Amino acid sequence: MSPSLNHCRALDTSDPLRALRDHFVLPDGVIYLDGNSLGVLPKTAAARVADVITREWGQDLIRSWNSAGWFHLPQRLGDKIAPLVGAAPGEVVVTDSTSVNLYKVLSAALAIAAEDAPGKKTVVSERSNFPTDLYIAEGLCRERGYTLLLVEPDGILPALIGDAAVLMLTHVNYRTGAQHDMAPLTAAAHAAGCLAVWDLAHSAGAVPVDLNRAQADFAVGCGYKYLNGGPGAPAFVWVNTRHAERFQQPLSGWWGHAAPFEFTPGYRPASGITRYLCGTQPILSLAALECGLEVFGAAEALGGMAALRTKSLALTDLFIELVEERCAGHGLGLVTPRDHAQRGSQVCLSRNEGAYAIVQALIKRGVIGDFRAGDPSTGSGQAPSTGSGRTGSPDILRFGFTPLYIGFEDVWHAVEHLKQVLETGEWQRPEFKQKHAVT
Amino acid sequence: MSPSLNHCRALDTSDPLRALRDHFVLPDGVIYLDGNSLGVLPKTAAARVADVITREWGQDLIRSWNSAGWFHLPQRLGDKIAPLVGAAPGEVVVTDSTSVNLYKVLSAALAIAAEDAPGKKTVVSERSNFPTDLYIAEGLCRERGYTLLLVEPDGILPALIGDAAVLMLTHVNYRTGAQHDMAPLTAAAHAAGCLAVWDLAHSAGAVPVDLNRAQADFAVGCGYKYLNGGPGAPAFVWVNTRHAERFQQPLSGWWGHAAPFEFTPGYRPASGITRYLCGTQPILSLAALECGLEVFGAAEALGGMAALRTKSLALTDLFIELVEERCAGHGLGLVTPRDHAQRGSQVCLSRNEGAYAIVQALIKRGVIGDFRAGDPSTGSGQAPSTGSGRTGSPDILRFGFTPLYIGFEDVWHAVEHLKQVLETGEWQRPEFKQKHAVT
Incomplete structure (x- = not known):
C-alpha cells in the first residue's frame, strides 16, 4: 500500500x-511543482529590491556603483553560486542570459579546439537538448565551419570517436528529467581529445554538481529556476581555470576589459572569469537573485x-x-x-x-x-x-x-x-x- | 550681465x-547633472516593481508569462521607444545590453556587406567613440577579416571613400557631448556603398532622432541614461525594415525563434525585429524601464x-x-x-x-x-x-x-x-x- x-x-x-x-x-x-521553470519568491526579495530602488537608485543615484557595490555584483553573486556547482571562488560570474553565455563559452571552446585539434570539425550534442542550446550551436557551427551532430543518449559515446571537437550537453534534460553522469562523460570526451561544455540550467541548486572534480571545461546555468532568482534573472558562466585566460570571448564589451574605466580604445581582456562579462548588467534583477542565493547559505548549515x-x-x-x-x-x-x-x-x-x-x-x-x-x-x-x-x-x-x-x-x-x-x-x-x- | x-x-x-x-x-x-550616466528614479517605479515581485512573481508565478504579458515586454517597451527615435511600431525591441546588441547588428551589417560589397573590408569609426563599441567592433573585425579604422571627426567623410563597408558611430559623443548629423552622414555612407550603424546611448530621450527619415541601417541604444530605466536597464535595438529579415543574427537564442514554444531543434528566425532577441530577459529590470518610458508618454502631450x-x-x-x-x-x-x-x-x-x-x-x-x-x-x-x-x-x-x-x-x-x-x-x-x- x-x-x-x-x-x-x-x-x-x-x-x-x-x-x-x-x-x-x-x-x-x-x-x-514548476520551480524547474520559475522558482518561487524568496521572502527577502521584495524589501531588498525596494531598497535598491528607493535608496540606492533613488537617493544615492550614480554613487551606488561604488557605494552599493553594483559594479561587482556579477562576481559577488558568482561566488555564491560557485559552491553549488563545485567551482572555487572567483571562477563564476553572473551575467546576461544562459543563451548568450553559451555563445561565449562555445565560441571559446571552438577557438581552443581549432588550435589543439584543428582536424576535428564536429560538435556533438543530444537531439533532445534544450532547443536554445542547439540554436546557438547551430549558428556557431555554421559560422566556424563545424558540423553539429545530434545524437540520442546512447549515441553520445560512439559520437566522440572521430572528429568530435566539443561535446555540449545539458546535465539534466528539461523534458525528461534524465541526468547525465558528468564526470565519466567529461573523461570520455577528454580521452577522445574533445572538450566538454555543460549547461546546468536544470542542475544548479537542484542536484549536486562538481565541475572541478569532473574537470569539465566550460559551464553555463540559469538564475531563475532552482536558484529562485526571479523571472528572467541573469544567468551564470564558469570556465575551467586552465582555459580562462587562454581565449578572448567574442562579446568583448567593456565590463570584461582589464581596465574598463580607463576608456582606452583597444580591448584588453580582464584576467580570469571577468573577461566573460560584456555590457552593463540589470541591477534590480541581480539584487533579487542574490536573495535566492542567500537561502542556499542557510541550507549549507543544514x-x-x-x-x-x-x-x-x-x-x-x-x-x-x-x-x-x-x-x-x-x-x-x-x-x-x-x-x-x-x-x-x-x-x-x-x-x-x-x-x-x-x-x-x-x-x-x-x-x-x-x-x-x-x-x-x-x-x-x-x-x-x-x-x-x-x-x-x-x-x-x-x-x-x-x-x-x-x-x-x-x-x-x-x-x-x-x-x-x-x-x-x-x-x-x-x-x-x-x-x-x-x- | x-x-x-x-x-x-x-x-x-x-x-x-x-x-x-x-x-x-x-x-x-x-x-x-549625471542623468547622461544614470537617469533618476520615476515615482511609479518602486510600486510597479513591488507589484511585479509580490503579485506577478510571488502569487501568480509561472502563469505571469501569459497573464502579466512578461513574454512580450521586449516588444511592448520597444514600441514605447520607437517614437523617440523615429522608428515605427514593431521595429524596436528592448533586450540585453547595448554592447550585446551592437554585436548583433554589427554582425548583421558585416554579413550584408559581405554579400553586397564583398571587396570592402573596412569598418570606420571615431577614435573617441565609447570604448565598448570599439571593443565589440575590434573583435568582430578580427574574426571576419575586416580592418577597424579609427578616425577623428573630420576624417569620417574621407574614410568612407575606398573600401569602407560599415560606418559605426555614436550619435552623441559620451565625452564631449558633440552630436553628429545623422541624415547627411548616413547619406554619405550610402553614397559610398557603406552601411551606417548608430549607437544612440546618449541620444534616445535626450535629442530628436529620426532613424527612418535618415534611412539609417541599424541602431542600438541604452535604457538607463536619458530613458531613466534604472541601473543596468536593458538596452534596445532597431533594424531598418529593409534589412530586418535578411540576416539571422549570430546570437540565435530561443526568444528570437519563429515558434519558441514548439521546441524544435532547428533554428528558424522570427520575422522582423523579434529575431534580434536571444534569451530570457530580466523582467524586474524591464518593469522599471517601462516606468521611465511612460514619462515620455506624458511628455508627448506637452x-x-x-x-x-x-x-x-x-x-x-x-x-x-x-x-x-x-x-x-x-x-x-x-x-x-x-x-x-x-x-x-x-x-x-x-x-x-x-x-x-x-x-x-x-x-x-x-x-x-x-x-x-x-x-x-x-x-x-x-x-x-x-x-x-x-x-x-x-x-x-x-x-x-x-x-x-x-x-x-x-x-x-x-x-x-x-x-x-x-x-x-x-x-x-x-x-x-x-x-x-x-x-
Missing part, C-alpha cells in the same frame, strides 16, 4: 530541511546540496510511488529514470491523450506543473526510457520538486488531485482543451 | 515642461521630443553663459560645441589641472556631475573643439542636462557652487584628490 497522508506529514515533521520553506512566499491554495539531494530523491520517489499506485490504469507512463543516479529533481509522466488538459485541470485546482508536447525533435529516440512501454513520443506532464520548499504532504495532495482529475474525467471539460500561446 | 537667479526662476515658472519634473524622485539637496530639445538647448546655453561669465579666469574651457546642431544634452568643460577634485568638491556640495580623464585614445584629436584654445587633451568635467527634470534654477545654483569651489580653492582639499576605483 502506498504511503498515507499521515505518513507524509510525519516525513515533513522529521525533515531536517523543513525550516527552509519559511524563506519563501508560497501562495495559499497552490502546490507549486547539510547543503547533499541534504537537498537526499530530500529531492525522497520527494520524487514518493511521487512516483503514489502515482503508480493511486493513478494506476489511467494510461500514465514514467519518463524520468527510476535510477537515482540518472534522475534530476523533476518527474515527467507521459500520456498519449489529454496531457495538456490534465495539466490545465490540475492548475485550476492549484497544482501547478507544466505540459510539454510529444518530443518535437524527431518523433523517435525521446520515447519514455522506462515504464510506459509505448512506442513513439507521447505528450508529457512535467512536475518539478524543489527540495528547498516542497514538502512530502504537498506530494501526497498533488497526486490526490491528479487521481481525482483522472477518475472524474474532469480534464475532459472544454475549458481545459484550449492551448495558450505560451505554456 | 549673466542671467540672475530670479530670471532663472521665471524661466522655470514659464517652462511648459515643468510638470514633468513631478514624475521623478529628486533627492533633497541634490542637483543631479510637445514631445521637439519641446524637450528646445528646453535642453536652453538649459545648456544657460549653463555655458553662466560658466563663462561667473567662472571666468579659472582655466575652464568649453569642449561641447556651441553650435546647437552639433550639441547633445550635456556640457563638458576642460581644465588642465584639478578637474577630478573639482567634480568631487561639487559632489560634496550635492551637485553631481562626473569626471572623465584627458582623452585616453591618442592624446590628440580629442582636444577641445571650441573655446579653450589649449593644445593636447585636458581632463573633462561632464554635466548632463535632462530636460525632463532639470530646471533653470538648478543650472544657476550648479554654476554658483562651481564658482565657489573655484574661488575658495575648496577643490584643493586633500579629501577631493583620492580617486575611487570606479568613477
Whole structure:
C-alpha cells in the first residue's frame, strides 16, 4: 500500500530541511511543482529590491556603483553560486542570459579546439537538448565551419570517436528529467581529445554538481529556476581555470576589459572569469537573485546540496510511488529514470491523450506543473526510457520538486488531485482543451 | 550681465515642461547633472516593481508569462521607444545590453556587406567613440577579416571613400557631448556603398532622432541614461525594415525563434525585429524601464521630443553663459560645441589641472556631475573643439542636462557652487584628490 497522508506529514515533521520553506512566499491554495521553470519568491526579495530602488537608485543615484557595490555584483553573486556547482571562488560570474553565455563559452571552446585539434570539425550534442542550446550551436557551427551532430543518449559515446571537437550537453534534460553522469562523460570526451561544455540550467541548486572534480571545461546555468532568482534573472558562466585566460570571448564589451574605466580604445581582456562579462548588467534583477542565493547559505548549515539531494530523491520517489499506485490504469507512463543516479529533481509522466488538459485541470485546482508536447525533435529516440512501454513520443506532464520548499504532504495532495482529475474525467471539460500561446 | 537667479526662476515658472519634473524622485539637496550616466528614479517605479515581485512573481508565478504579458515586454517597451527615435511600431525591441546588441547588428551589417560589397573590408569609426563599441567592433573585425579604422571627426567623410563597408558611430559623443548629423552622414555612407550603424546611448530621450527619415541601417541604444530605466536597464535595438529579415543574427537564442514554444531543434528566425532577441530577459529590470518610458508618454502631450530639445538647448546655453561669465579666469574651457546642431544634452568643460577634485568638491556640495580623464585614445584629436584654445587633451568635467527634470534654477545654483569651489580653492582639499576605483 502506498504511503498515507499521515505518513507524509510525519516525513515533513522529521525533515531536517523543513525550516527552509519559511524563506519563501508560497501562495495559499497552490502546490507549486514548476520551480524547474520559475522558482518561487524568496521572502527577502521584495524589501531588498525596494531598497535598491528607493535608496540606492533613488537617493544615492550614480554613487551606488561604488557605494552599493553594483559594479561587482556579477562576481559577488558568482561566488555564491560557485559552491553549488563545485567551482572555487572567483571562477563564476553572473551575467546576461544562459543563451548568450553559451555563445561565449562555445565560441571559446571552438577557438581552443581549432588550435589543439584543428582536424576535428564536429560538435556533438543530444537531439533532445534544450532547443536554445542547439540554436546557438547551430549558428556557431555554421559560422566556424563545424558540423553539429545530434545524437540520442546512447549515441553520445560512439559520437566522440572521430572528429568530435566539443561535446555540449545539458546535465539534466528539461523534458525528461534524465541526468547525465558528468564526470565519466567529461573523461570520455577528454580521452577522445574533445572538450566538454555543460549547461546546468536544470542542475544548479537542484542536484549536486562538481565541475572541478569532473574537470569539465566550460559551464553555463540559469538564475531563475532552482536558484529562485526571479523571472528572467541573469544567468551564470564558469570556465575551467586552465582555459580562462587562454581565449578572448567574442562579446568583448567593456565590463570584461582589464581596465574598463580607463576608456582606452583597444580591448584588453580582464584576467580570469571577468573577461566573460560584456555590457552593463540589470541591477534590480541581480539584487533579487542574490536573495535566492542567500537561502542556499542557510541550507549549507543544514547539510547543503547533499541534504537537498537526499530530500529531492525522497520527494520524487514518493511521487512516483503514489502515482503508480493511486493513478494506476489511467494510461500514465514514467519518463524520468527510476535510477537515482540518472534522475534530476523533476518527474515527467507521459500520456498519449489529454496531457495538456490534465495539466490545465490540475492548475485550476492549484497544482501547478507544466505540459510539454510529444518530443518535437524527431518523433523517435525521446520515447519514455522506462515504464510506459509505448512506442513513439507521447505528450508529457512535467512536475518539478524543489527540495528547498516542497514538502512530502504537498506530494501526497498533488497526486490526490491528479487521481481525482483522472477518475472524474474532469480534464475532459472544454475549458481545459484550449492551448495558450505560451505554456 | 549673466542671467540672475530670479530670471532663472521665471524661466522655470514659464517652462511648459515643468510638470514633468513631478514624475521623478529628486533627492533633497541634490542637483543631479549625471542623468547622461544614470537617469533618476520615476515615482511609479518602486510600486510597479513591488507589484511585479509580490503579485506577478510571488502569487501568480509561472502563469505571469501569459497573464502579466512578461513574454512580450521586449516588444511592448520597444514600441514605447520607437517614437523617440523615429522608428515605427514593431521595429524596436528592448533586450540585453547595448554592447550585446551592437554585436548583433554589427554582425548583421558585416554579413550584408559581405554579400553586397564583398571587396570592402573596412569598418570606420571615431577614435573617441565609447570604448565598448570599439571593443565589440575590434573583435568582430578580427574574426571576419575586416580592418577597424579609427578616425577623428573630420576624417569620417574621407574614410568612407575606398573600401569602407560599415560606418559605426555614436550619435552623441559620451565625452564631449558633440552630436553628429545623422541624415547627411548616413547619406554619405550610402553614397559610398557603406552601411551606417548608430549607437544612440546618449541620444534616445535626450535629442530628436529620426532613424527612418535618415534611412539609417541599424541602431542600438541604452535604457538607463536619458530613458531613466534604472541601473543596468536593458538596452534596445532597431533594424531598418529593409534589412530586418535578411540576416539571422549570430546570437540565435530561443526568444528570437519563429515558434519558441514548439521546441524544435532547428533554428528558424522570427520575422522582423523579434529575431534580434536571444534569451530570457530580466523582467524586474524591464518593469522599471517601462516606468521611465511612460514619462515620455506624458511628455508627448506637452510637445514631445521637439519641446524637450528646445528646453535642453536652453538649459545648456544657460549653463555655458553662466560658466563663462561667473567662472571666468579659472582655466575652464568649453569642449561641447556651441553650435546647437552639433550639441547633445550635456556640457563638458576642460581644465588642465584639478578637474577630478573639482567634480568631487561639487559632489560634496550635492551637485553631481562626473569626471572623465584627458582623452585616453591618442592624446590628440580629442582636444577641445571650441573655446579653450589649449593644445593636447585636458581632463573633462561632464554635466548632463535632462530636460525632463532639470530646471533653470538648478543650472544657476550648479554654476554658483562651481564658482565657489573655484574661488575658495575648496577643490584643493586633500579629501577631493583620492580617486575611487570606479568613477
